[in-house]
Amino acid sequence: MKNKDFKILLINCNTMMDVLLPVGLSLISACLKEKEFQVKLFDTTFYKTASETGDDARVKTLQVRKTNREEFGLVYKNTDLFEDLKKMVEEYEPNIIGLSCIECTYELGIKMLKSIRKYYSAQTIVGGIFATFAPAEIIAEDCVDMVCVGEGEYALVELCTKIIQQQDITTVQNLWIKKDSRIFKNGIRRPVSLEDLPFQDWSIFEPRRFYKPMGGKISMTGTFEMNRGCPYSCRFCSDYGLNKLYASNGGYYREKSIKRLIDEMKEKKEKYNLKFAYLVAESFLTTKRERIIEFIEQYKEVNIPFWIEARPESINEENIKLLESSGCEGISLGIESGNLNLRRNLLGRNMSDEAILKAFKILEKSNLRVSANNIIGFPTETRDQIFETIELNRQINVPGVMVSLYNPYKGTALREYCDAEGLTRKDTFAGDYRSETVLDMPQLSREELLGLQRTFPLYVRFPKSEWPKIKKCEEKGQEAERLFKELSAIYTKKFL
Numbered sequence: 001m002k003n004k005d006f007k008i009l010l011i012n013c014n015t016m017m018d019v020l021l022p023v024g025l026s027l028i029s030a031c032l033k034e035k036e037f038q039v040k041l042f043d044t045t046f047y048k049t050a051s052e053t054g055d056d057a058r059v060k061t062l063q064v065r066k067t068n069r070e071e072f073g074l075v076y077k078n079t080d081l082f083e084d085l086k087k088m089v090e091e092y093e094p095n096i097i098g099l100s101c102i103e104c105t106y107e108l109g110i111k112m113l114k115s116i117r118k119y120y121s122a123q124t125i126v127g128g129i130f131a132t133f134a135p136a137e138i139i140a141e142d143c144v145d146m147v148c149v150g151e152g153e154y155a156l157v158e159l160c161t162k163i164i165q166q167q168d169i170t171t172v173q174n175l176w177i178k179k180d181s182r183i184f185k186n187g188i189r190r191p192v193s194l195e196d197l198p199f200q201d202w203s204i205f206e207p208r209r210f211y212k213p214m215g216g217k218i219s220m221t222g223t224f225e226m227n228r229g230c231p232y233s234c235r236f237c238s239d240y241g242l243n244k245l246y247a248s249n250g251g252y253y254r255e256k257s258i259k260r261l262i263d264e265m266k267e268k269k270e271k272y273n274l275k276f277a278y279l280v281a282e283s284f285l286t287t288k289r290e291r292i293i294e295f296i297e298q299y300k301e302v303n304i305p306f307w308i309e310a311r312p313e314s315i316n317e318e319n320i321k322l323l324e325s326s327g328c329e330g331i332s333l334g335i336e337s338g339n340l341n342l343r344r345n346l347l348g349r350n351m352s353d354e355a356i357l358k359a360f361k362i363l364e365k366s367n368l369r370v371s372a373n374n375i376i377g378f379p380t381e382t383r384d385q386i387f388e389t390i391e392l393n394r395q396i397n398v399p400g401v402m403v404s405l406y407n408p409y410k411g412t413a414l415r416e417y418c419d420a421e422g423l424t425r426k427d428t429f430a431g432d433y434r435s436e437t438v439l440d441m442p443q444l445s446r447e448e449l450l451g452l453q454r455t456f457p458l459y460v461r462f463p464k465s466e467w468p469k470i471k472k473c474e475e476k477g478q479e480a481e482r483l484f485k486e487l488s489a490i491y492t493k494k495f496l
Helices: 023-034 054-060 081-092 103-117 129-133 135-139 153-164 239-245 258-272 289-301 317-326 340-346 353-364 383-394 413-420 446-461 464-473 478-495
Strands: 007-013 038-043 096-101 123-127 146-148 175-179 182-185 211-214 217-225 276-280 306-310 328-336 369-376 400-405
Touching: 007 023, 007 081, 007 103, 023 038, 023 096, 023 153, 023 217, 038 081, 081 103, 096 103, 096 153, 103 123, 103 129, 123 129, 123 153, 129 135, 129 146, 129 239, 135 146, 135 175, 146 153, 211 276, 217 258, 258 289, 289 317, 317 328, 317 353, 328 353, 328 383, 353 369, 353 383, 369 383, 369 446, 383 446, 400 446, 446 464, 446 478, 464 478
Parallel strands: 007 038, 007 096, 096 123, 123 146, 217 276, 276 306, 306 328, 328 369, 369 400
Antiparallel strands: 146 175, 175 182, 211 217
8 A cells, every 4th residue: 555545534623603713633634645545534623512612611601702603604604513514424434533532522522433333443543642641541432543752743644654564563653553452652752843833734624714813703713732741841831741741852942943833824724715714822932032033024014913812021111012913912911820829839920919910010001902811610619719810800901801711620620739638520521611611619619600600790890889789690590590681781892
C-alpha cells in the first residue's frame, strides 16, 4: 500500500454549534496530507447533542447579545448522527479512525467509537487535551486501541507510516498502544517546531464552520496559532499539566515567528475571504516588546479585525496604543476571582487588585471592545467570596461581563485538589464551563452556583438598591422567572 491509498477518518466530537475552527485537527490533517495520506472528517458540530449551545447559555446569563445563527446557515442537521457516521465509515472504508474530544464531549465520543466497532474493525486512536491527561481510563475502553498523550501531529504521521510499511508500531512516542493483551506506554517526544508545521488544512470542514459569532456579530473567522501553551501555570488551567508533562523536554511553551504567522493569515484570508481573526495566544502581550511591535507592523498586510486574550499585568498604555493602531477589535482579560487570597493561593494567579483595576482603567480609555473573564464555584469558595468578585467587577467599566462555572478538568492542579478532598469521583467528567458544573459543595450547591451565574451581570451593573430583587432571581419558580425576564430586558437594552 502507498501513502495515497491509506485513509484516515478524523472524528471531531465537538460541543454543539461551537464553530470556531480547531487548530489541532487542522494541523494534523495538514501534516497527514503533506505525506500524501487521505483524510476525511466527521464533525458533530451541527448535530443536536445537547439541550442548549454554549452561546445560548451565555445569552441566557446576560453575557453576550443574541445573534441570528440561522441567517448564516448555522442550523442543526435533521439526520441521525450515528446513522450518518455509519454511512461515512462504510463508504470511505478508513484504515484508521482518530477521535478528538474534550472532557465534556468524551462520553459521546466513546459512544461513537463503540457504535463503529459493531460493524467495522479499523484501529482507533483517541487524542486531545483530555486524552493527554486520562490515557489509562481511555485505553481501558474496548473500542480504543491507542491513545495520544501530548502533541499528535508527528505521532500520527509516524503511526500511519509504520502501519503502511508493516513495521512495529508499539514504539511510537506520544502513544499508548494496546497490543497482544499488553499496553505499551511510550514517552513524550520533543515539542514540535511551530516553524516546521505546514499551514492548517481547513478544507476538511464545512464552509459554514467559518461563521463565528463574536461580540454580537457573525463574521467569517479564521483561527490562528500564534503561541502554543502558556508561560504561566494557573492551577485551574490545563497548561499546568502540559508544562509539567513537557518539563524534561524543554518545556511546552513556544512562539511562532511573526513572519510565519502573517504568511499563513494572508494565505487564509485570501482563500477563504476572512473578515475576522481569532488569535490563539493565551496571553498575547506576555512576550518581548520587539515581538509585539513586529506583529503590529506586519499585520498591516492582513488588515482584518482580530481578538486576543491577555493578562492584567501585561496591560500598559503603550501596548494598548499599538493594538489600537493594528486593527485589534477585542480583548479579554481574566479576573477569575475578586478574593486576593483565593486568587493567589488556590488559583496561582499572583496579581493584586490594584494591578487588575489599573489594567481595566487603561482599557476604558481605548476603543477596544473589552470583556472581563470571571469564574465562580472554585473549591472552598463561599458566597461572600463570589460577591468580592462582583464588587471588583463593579469597580471597572467594561462592556462584557463574562462569568463561567468552575469545572475540575483533568490535568489541572485543582482537579488533583478536588480528587484529594473527595469533591470528585474517579469517574467524574467535568462539564461545559459555560453552563454546568460537576461540583456540589457543602458551602455552595450546584443550584446556588447556577443562580449566581445568571444574576452575576445584574449584580455588577445594577445599583445595590436592586440587589434584594436580583437575589429573588437566583431562585426557581414562576415569580423568579418573571422577575429575571423583567430585569434581563432592562439589562440587555442598557448594557448589551
